[in-house]
Amino acid sequence: MSRKGLTRRGLAGAILAAAPVASMVSAQPARRRVVVIGGGFGGAAAARHLRLADPSIDVTMIEPKAEFQTCPFSNYVLAGFKTMADITHGYGTLTARHGVTHVRDMAAAIDPAAKTVRLAGGQTLGYDKLVVSPGIDLRWGAIPGYDEAASAVMPHAWQAGPQTILLRSQLEAMPDDGVVVLSIPGNPFRCPPGPYERISMIAHYLKAKKPRAKIIALDAKDAFSKQGLFQDAWKELYPNMIEWVPLGQDGRVVQVIPGEMTLVTEFGQRHRAHVANVIPPQMAGKIARDAGLAATEGSLAGWCPVDPFTFESTRAKDIHVIGDAAIAGAMPKSGFAASSQAKFVARAIAASFAGHPAEAPVYANTCYSLAAPDYGISVADIFRATPGGIVAVQGAGGVSPRTPANAPQFRDQEAHYAEGWYASATREIWGS
Amino acid sequence: MTASFTATICVALATMLAATASGQTFAPPSGATLAATCTGCHGPNGQSAGAIPALNGRTEADLLQAMLDFKNDRRPATMMNRHAKGFSDEEIAAMAREIATNWR
Numbered sequence: 001m002s003r004k005g006l007t008r009r010g011l012a013g014a015i016l017a018a019a020p021v022a023s024m025v026s027a028q029p030a031r032r033r034v035v036v037i038g039g040g041f042g043g044a045a046a047a048r049h050l051r052l053a054d055p056s057i058d059v060t061m062i063e064p065k066a067e068f069q070t071c072p073f074s075n076y077v078l079a080g081f082k083t084m085a086d087i088t089h090g091y092g093t094l095t096a097r098h099g100v101t102h103v104r105d106m107a108a109a110i111d112p113a114a115k116t117v118r119l120a121g122g123q124t125l126g127y128d129k130l131v132v133s134p135g136i137d138l139r140w141g142a143i144p145g146y147d148e149a150a151s152a153v154m155p156h157a158w159q160a161g162p163q164t165i166l167l168r169s170q171l172e173a174m175p176d177d178g179v180v181v182l183s184i185p186g187n188p189f190r191c192p193p194g195p196y197e198r199i200s201m202i203a204h205y206l207k208a209k210k211p212r213a214k215i216i217a218l219d220a221k222d223a224f225s226k227q228g229l230f231q232d233a234w235k236e237l238y239p240n241m242i243e244w245v246p247l248g249q250d251g252r253v254v255q256v257i258p259g260e261m262t263l264v265t266e267f268g269q270r271h272r273a274h275v276a277n278v279i280p281p282q283m284a285g286k287i288a289r290d291a292g293l294a295a296t297e298g299s300l301a302g303w304c305p306v307d308p309f310t311f312e313s314t315r316a317k318d319i320h321v322i323g324d325a326a327i328a329g330a331m332p333k334s335g336f337a338a339s340s341q342a343k344f345v346a347r348a349i350a351a352s353f354a355g356h357p358a359e360a361p362v363y364a365n366t367c368y369s370l371a372a373p374d375y376g377i378s379v380a381d382i383f384r385a386t387p388g389g390i391v392a393v394q395g396a397g398g399v400s401p402r403t404p405a406n407a408p409q410f411r412d413q414e415a416h417y418a419e420g421w422y423a424s425a426t427r428e429i430w431g432s
Numbered sequence: 433m434t435a436s437f438t439a440t441i442c443v444a445l446a447t448m449l450a451a452t453a454s455g456q457t458f459a460p461p462s463g464a465t466l467a468a469t470c471t472g473c474h475g476p477n478g479q480s481a482g483a484i485p486a487l488n489g490r491t492e493a494d495l496l497q498a499m500l501d502f503k504n505d506r507r508p509a510t511m512m513n514r515h516a517k518g519f520s521d522e523e524i525a526a527m528a529r530e531i532a533t534n535w536r
């Protein structure tokens with residue numbers, strides 16, 4: 001129902017009851033409507049926390065999927081010690097217990113002036129505030145030869161689901177002395193430590209099942225997240241199995257030829273693969289770009305600029321962009337970060353509806369990675385907003401110690417805590 | 433904004449009123465906002481779903497002591513020493529009060 005409709009009905013009621021206008025207004029407040037696009041780490045968390053912050057807010061979450069499969073822990077499905085069922089979460093608690101309306105459709109267009117969202121199915125929804133958390137789209141064609149059809153031969157597995165299953169089955173089918181080649185993009189991209197955890201998890205599988213196999217990781221960067229920790233672990237756990245090729249040593253893939261299972265690097269080297277995992281460059285989800293929420297030039301073109309204090313789009317009023325799609329300063333594109341942003345934005349929206357002053361935000365991130373099932377490492381940070389952007393608090397956070405006392409026990413403990421994080425984080429978003 | 437301002441941002445800044453470029457001012461974060469950074473690992477209302485210890489049902493004094501010990505490296509940890517250093521002592525007191533009072 002439109003706000004105009006509500007007001008008119010309220011007015012008619014007031015005339016019938018001959019009540020003074022002031023009391024009519026307070027007795028019949030228009031129910032505030034928030035529409036959330038996306039039911040992933042940012043969107044589902046925002047929907048739930050909006051209802052927790054103020055149960056009088058009408059929250060509609062638009063997400064085509066009936067169930068969500070998390071990228072976090074999908075690398076363990078590749079390794080074979082988690083299943084797709086372990087990383088699948090439904091929306092039953094969000095709808096039944098928290099009163100979120102889940103509309104199973106795609107948002108097709110946003111009209112920031114009319115404050116409406118049009119769905120692929122034709123319906124139009126009005127909003128007072130819109131939260132946009134559509135995650136990433138893959139830049140098909142950014143690496144010549146790598147389009148959607150190519151991903152059926154050379155999976156990216158950077159959105160969990162059928163792609164994860166495809167990559168796992170290719171690893172299982174590959175010859176015992178086969179070669180796995182990964183292509184890793186430059187910054188920024190979803191989950192900075194993700195490719196290196198993936199290398200570790202593929203190595204873990206190969207070490208047990210195909211110890212003569214090799215992994216070649218072609219990287220468009222010269223440095224990466226938790227690099228020292230990962231490289232220590234590779235040396236210790238998977239000696240002579242992994243070759244990481246940085247940008248400076250011709251690591252950047254400039255073409256793929258799926259029909260020949262070949263990846264070509266900048267200086268013309270051709271790598272033949274039995275399994276090719278191409279993680280292509282990325283950008284904010286289509287709906288955000290189509291609505292004009294993304295920057296169109298500069299090194300962050302394709303991602304959405306936001307106010308560091310509120311995550312409100314700098315390009316459209318009353319629209320908050322969170323999660324991977326947003327340019328969030330020092331915060332990485334992670335599920336932890338997305339849900340941290342969601343919690344804060346939900347509280348800020350509820351405060352603005354209630355007419356309370358906004359609080360300065362505090363954001364957090366932690367990314368656990370496994371180098372083996374009993375070998376966990378992590379990076380953590382606390383973030384504050386400044387007028388110039390979101391910055392990490394100096395002196396806090398950082399990565400796991402490189403040489404802790406009693407290292408095997410320390411790494412094993414972090415691996416347990418990684419499981420603990422996943423259980424708590426997914427419960428907090430989708431669970432009971 | 434100057435680079436040195438970014439470089440010197442510290443916890444003390446957050447306890448002051450913050451103002452954006454557009455001049456909007458913000459209240460210091462409440463205990464509830466601060467404690468919302470903890471639930472991703474310790475679970476909603478501190479009801480942990482796994483290996484990370486639960487935080488619900490603890491006293492304010494225990495929480496305060498534990499956080500200050502983590503912050504000052506007086507208590508060994510894999511993770512909490514890195515998180516606790518992100519907050520001022522006043523913020524730690526506010527979140528300890530919030531958790532002890534409202535997390536069941």
Ligand SMILES: Cc1cc2nc3c(=O)[nH]c(=O)nc-3n(C[C@H](O)[C@H](O)[C@H](O)COP(=O)(O)OP(=O)(O)OC[C@H]3O[C@@H](n4cnc5c(N)ncnc54)[C@H](O)[C@@H]3O)c2cc1C
Nearest residue numbers: 038040041042071072107134135191323324333334335336
């Ligand atoms: C291999 C791998 C491992 C990872 N491991 C970790 C980890 O250990 N820890 C961590 O914190 N993060 C991890 N991440 C990162 C994490 O997955 C993302 O950062 C997180 O999912 C971002 O949340 P989001 O809400 O922005 O997007 P998503 O979680 O992708 O959610 C977006 C949702 O929006 C929906 N959507 C898109 N467009 C529309 C539309 N037009 N209308 C309606 N719905 C739409 C999609 O269907 C999707 O469900 C990992 C990522 C990868 C690839």
